[in-house]
Amino acid sequence: MNNFTFHTPTQYIFGRDAEMKAGEMSAKLLGKNILVVIGGGSVVRSGLLDRVFASLDAAGVAHSLLKGVKPNPTDRLVYEGIDIARRENITGILAVGGGSVIDTAKAVALGALYDGDFWDFYCGNAKPENALPVGTILTIPAAGSEGSGNSVITREADLRKLGVRTDSILRPLFSLMNPELTFTLPPEQTAAGIADMMAHIFERYMSPTANVELTDRISEGILKAIIEEAPKVMANPEDYDARANIMWSGTLAHNGVCGTGRVEDWACHGMEHELSALYDVTHGAGLAVLIPAWLAYMAQHAPAKPAQLARRVFNISEPDDTQAALLGMTALRNFFHSLSLPVTMAELGIENPDIPELVRRVLINKGEKFGGYYIIDADIAIQIYRLAL
Amino acid sequence: MNNFTFHTPTQYIFGRDAEMKAGEMSAKLLGKNILVVIGGGSVVRSGLLDRVFASLDAAGVAHSLLKGVKPNPTDRLVYEGIDIARRENITGILAVGGGSVIDTAKAVALGALYDGDFWDFYCGNAKPENALPVGTILTIPAAGSEGSGNSVITREADLRKLGVRTDSILRPLFSLMNPELTFTLPPEQTAAGIADMMAHIFERYMSPTANVELTDRISEGILKAIIEEAPKVMANPEDYDARANIMWSGTLAHNGVCGTGRVEDWACHGMEHELSALYDVTHGAGLAVLIPAWLAYMAQHAPAKPAQLARRVFNISEPDDTQAALLGMTALRNFFHSLSLPVTMAELGIENPDIPELVRRVLINKGEKFGGYYIIDADIAIQIYRLAL
Numbered sequence: 001m002n003n004f005t006f007h008t009p010t011q012y013i014f015g016r017d018a019e020m021k022a023g024e025m026s027a028k029l030l031g032k033n034i035l036v037v038i039g040g041g042s043v044v045r046s047g048l049l050d051r052v053f054a055s056l057d058a059a060g061v062a063h064s065l066l067k068g069v070k071p072n073p074t075d076r077l078v079y080e081g082i083d084i085a086r087r088e089n090i091t092g093i094l095a096v097g098g099g100s101v102i103d104t105a106k107a108v109a110l111g112a113l114y115d116g117d118f119w120d121f122y123c124g125n126a127k128p129e130n131a132l133p134v135g136t137i138l139t140i141p142a143a144g145s146e147g148s149g150n151s152v153i154t155r156e157a158d159l160r161k162l163g164v165r166t167d168s169i170l171r172p173l174f175s176l177m178n179p180e181l182t183f184t185l186p187p188e189q190t191a192a193g194i195a196d197m198m199a200h201i202f203e204r205y206m207s208p209t210a211n212v213e214l215t216d217r218i219s220e221g222i223l224k225a226i227i228e229e230a231p232k233v234m235a236n237p238e239d240y241d242a243r244a245n246i247m248w249s250g251t252l253a254h255n256g257v258c259g260t261g262r263v264e265d266w267a268c269h270g271m272e273h274e275l276s277a278l279y280d281v282t283h284g285a286g287l288a289v290l291i292p293a294w295l296a297y298m299a300q301h302a303p304a305k306p307a308q309l310a311r312r313v314f315n316i317s318e319p320d321d322t323q324a325a326l327l328g329m330t331a332l333r334n335f336f337h338s339l340s341l342p343v344t345m346a347e348l349g350i351e352n353p354d355i356p357e358l359v360r361r362v363l364i365n366k367g368e369k370f371g372g373y374y375i376i377d378a379d380i381a382i383q384i385y386r387l388a389l
Numbered sequence: 390m391n392n393f394t395f396h397t398p399t400q401y402i403f404g405r406d407a408e409m410k411a412g413e414m415s416a417k418l419l420g421k422n423i424l425v426v427i428g429g430g431s432v433v434r435s436g437l438l439d440r441v442f443a444s445l446d447a448a449g450v451a452h453s454l455l456k457g458v459k460p461n462p463t464d465r466l467v468y469e470g471i472d473i474a475r476r477e478n479i480t481g482i483l484a485v486g487g488g489s490v491i492d493t494a495k496a497v498a499l500g501a502l503y504d505g506d507f508w509d510f511y512c513g514n515a516k517p518e519n520a521l522p523v524g525t526i527l528t529i530p531a532a533g534s535e536g537s538g539n540s541v542i543t544r545e546a547d548l549r550k551l552g553v554r555t556d557s558i559l560r561p562l563f564s565l566m567n568p569e570l571t572f573t574l575p576p577e578q579t580a581a582g583i584a585d586m587m588a589h590i591f592e593r594y595m596s597p598t599a600n601v602e603l604t605d606r607i608s609e610g611i612l613k614a615i616i617e618e619a620p621k622v623m624a625n626p627e628d629y630d631a632r633a634n635i636m637w638s639g640t641l642a643h644n645g646v647c648g649t650g651r652v653e654d655w656a657c658h659g660m661e662h663e664l665s666a667l668y669d670v671t672h673g674a675g676l677a678v679l680i681p682a683w684l685a686y687m688a689q690h691a692p693a694k695p696a697q698l699a700r701r702v703f704n705i706s707e708p709d710d711t712q713a714a715l716l717g718m719t720a721l722r723n724f725f726h727s728l729s730l731p732v733t734m735a736e737l738g739i740e741n742p743d744i745p746e747l748v749r750r751v752l753i754n755k756g757e758k759f760g761g762y763y764i765i766d767a768d769i770a771i772q773i774y775r776l777a778l
């Protein structure tokens with residue numbers, strides 16, 4: 001096991017009516033003049049935003065609004081938010097939505113206290129040392145951003161999609177998590193969120209670090225719970241307990257506990273980010289296509305850990321590692337299919353992907369060689385994208 | 390799943406040389422004039438205390454010393470610590486040791502800022518609202534106190550052993566965890582620590598709350614990791630990776646993540662506290678005796694969850710719940726035995742326990758009816774103690 005630091009200061013308030021704590025928690029942790037960040041109209045149409053505003057008003061918290069965050073959020077709205085934050089002397093930021101909204105809020109929180117361009121943090125030219133406090137009200141369980149120190153933003157000018165990762169500076173100070181708010185999610189968004197949270201575990205589980213039995217077992221446990229609960233939320237979107245298990249899984253999948261003490265992988269995320277940037281596909285759907293392709297490659301070249309996954313999570317009893325890994329990959333594909341997720345580029349709606357361009361871009365953003373469990377170069381990246389066709 | 394709040398602000402620095410951060414972290418989070426709390430002579434003899442003092446001196450942190458904490462720590466040393474804290478205007482407390490030392494440090498941290506008797510918090514007459522900041526350097530993985538908001542103290546006058554539990558006020562602000570510091574633990578202390586951390590998971594896993602698949606699976610995962618790693622540390626006390634897995638398991642077993650969203654049990658802990666108080670046995674060894682007895686009773690009266698445990702953790706394939714639960718109980722007893730832990734009162738060195746007195750005391754401290762998964766009264770408590778003979 002490698003040395004590590006782990007610091008997760010987020011206060012979670014989880015359950016029915018959690019969003020009613022917006023005023024109290026904002027007053028305590030975000031200050032008296034906050035910026036509320038939202039996406040499209042669903043939080044308006046559902047009445048959630050009105051309830052949040054009422055809670056803030058009752059607590060004496062003034063609020064400005066930044067709206068219009070879209071999936072695969074871009075820098076344009078971040079700059080707009082930073083302008084508001086500076087102009088209005090904003091003391092903290094409350095994100096009401098899913099990962100895109102929260103990641104935008106985090107980018108604004110970083111940029112508002114920084115003299116230069118906030119993009120410096122994303123392209124690696126500056127290291128985050130300070131940010132406005134962020135709170136969240138989660139409506140889409142997927143990205144895990146409600147508990148993570150991470151944020152991913154796409155730059156519109158060149159469609160570079162880059163992430164920043166901090167130990168704790170970008171972790172929300174509080175997250176209000178009411179599973180009922182996820183009852184109305186469209187099935188494809190529920191399913192994509194499930195693939196995303198499973199991917200956050202895969203990317204940590206697929207590690208070259210040996211002797212990490214504890215985090216292996218925790219990772220396998222969360223994956224098993226997701227596999228058990230996912231069909232329930234698809235069959236009955238208002239199954240509170242299943243929604244609650246899925247929502248909390250999304251947080252624990254990405255709060256870092258599964259990665260403590262080990263080198264992580266993140267090759268699939270890197271390769272997916274280019275799919276999302278070029279073809280604007282849903283992140284989770286792109287991952288449902290690329291992870292099985294990655295597993296198919298690894299079954300041939302480094303089957304040990306994929307075989308362990310197959311045996312422990314998918315109950316594959318095959319003794320040969322390569323065969324076990326392939327059977328596990330098939331089981332995962334079947335599981336994704338059962339949620340109506342795409343598992344090929346064609347099913348994702350990309351008939352003729354420009355693989356050379358995808359690879360060119362991934363090497364720019366991830367480096368000539370990337371990955372943790374197995375090192376990927378241009379040739380291997382081409383093969384994995386092809387396995388996803 | 391029930392509503393919950395979850396807040397774990399402890400900063401963990403885990404790995405080789407972690408203790409060398411004592412000065413830096415204390416200066417940052419405990420202030421410039423701290424009280425160092427230790428137990429017997431092992432941290433002195435090993436040179437650890439000298440290294441810690443050197444680190445504190447280098448960081449300009451002044452330090453007083455409270456020494457002599459014993460297993461099943463009592464109020465006497467807490468009062469002594471509170472006196473020092475007040476007299477010396479102590480700004481924070483650094484515990485260097487295991488659960489007893491950390492629990493004592495937490496009690497001092499509470500009492501130093503309270504006008505009344507610190508015992509008020511333990512017997513339920515006052516609710517903790519404020520405490521001096523606490524940091525830890527962990528040397529015995531067992532109690533999980535390095536990450537928990539809990540503390541357990543025994544009052545010498547009447548041997549009442551009571552705990553206080555907070556959401557986050559008593560959680561250490563930092564914990565420095567170097568698995569190498571556990572290489573020299575005597576085997577019986579290593580084994581008792583393993584039983585204690587497993588018990589912390591059992592007490593949460595055995596819940597009447599339905600539909601908590603995620604925390605069930607995480608609990609089972611940590612248990613499986615402990616069962617895998619425990620024989621390695623017993624066979625080779627200097628197996629760094631196995632020690633690291635066990636050490637981090639002890640933290641995650643008791644930081645609350647296994648209990649999110651569910652009613653917990655804690656009957657075995659309540660019954661064990663009376664064993665420790667009356668017969669001064671090691672807490673973990675007492676739990677290794679009482680948990681199988683509790684499981685044996687439950688196999689007859691409420692076998693569902695014990696059967697799930699047996700099937701998922703001990704790979705029991707028996708279809709009948711009662712039989713499966715009994716086989717799981719036997720597997721657990723065999724596992725404890727394989728670590729040279731006692732599994733009966735006789736093996737614990739208590740030939741003729743005063744069961745009426747044990748039950749009388751447990752009812753005083755836990756109430757006439759206690760437990761979560763299954764409600765225990767005086768009659769049932771007698772039967773469980775008898776099953777442990």
